[in-house]
Amino acid sequence: MVSLPEELQAREAAARRRVEELQAEAAELALRLERAREDLSRLEITRETVAQVLAELSAAEAEGNVAAGDTPEAKESSMPHGVGAMVVPPWREGLVVAVLPDVYRDIVEVIADAPGPVQAKQIVPRIGLPTTTGKIETTRSKLKRLVERGWLDEDSPGRFTLARRGPGRDRSNSR
Structure with a gap:
């Protein structure tokens, strides 16, 4: 027969192992959550950038900035590049x-x-x-x-x- 103090020690050890297992799972979940947040952030930035570029292209067409006789090279050089792009037109x-x-x-x-x-x-x-x-x-x-x-x-x-x-x-x- 097992004594009460021995039984309590065994249960405490089992509980401690379970806490450690759960902490490891929580750490893994926190890492996965952070990765998912980073992915979401990149997608949001990409969507905003695409919307901005489309708006700028649309505005340029509406203003008639691109003449019918322009060459593709001239059109490319007149479009804004990523550096210094204006988020709010x-x-x-x-x-x-x-x-x-x-x-x-x-x-x-x-x-x-x-x-x-x-x-x-x-x-x-x-x-x-x-x-x-x-x-x-x-x-x-x-x-x-x-x-x-x-x-x-x-x-x-x-x-x-x-x-x-x-x-x-x-x-x-x-x-």
């Missing part, structure tokens, strides 16, 4: 919000739905981000970029609205 007549990367499109849609001027700290939770200082500042820089490119107006410091467009309307943006 300048707004121009006929350009729709769909050409913007997802986060910029979300920001513009939140502002479009707002009854008045909106601050960065009000936008952050509406686009699904935590309201940390870093996320607010990142969003504020995106808002400023949208103002610079003509998608938004900054009527007073830190308060953003859709850009006013159309005949007879003021199109002045933030300083």
Whole structure:
């Protein structure tokens, strides 16, 4: 017959082995999760890049930048290359919000739905981000970029609205 202390030691050893096995499984799952997140990130970046290139090509065709007599070499050299590519194209007549990367499109849609001027700290939770200082500042820089490119107006410091467009309307943006 086994004594009680020996039985407890045996059970403790078995429990310790099970904990170690589970920790090893958790570490493996964490590694697999990190790899999956990296794959997802690469795919998101690729999709955004493709959308941007297509938008730029579409905008170039709409503006008639590519003349009918251009050679293929001239067309290639006039297209932007990856280095220094513009993620947020300048707004121009006929350009729709769909050409913007997802986060910029979300920001513009939140502002479009707002009854008045909106601050960065009000936008952050509406686009699904935590309201940390870093996320607010990142969003504020995106808002400023949208103002610079003509998608938004900054009527007073830190308060953003859709850009006013159309005949007879003021199109002045933030300083």
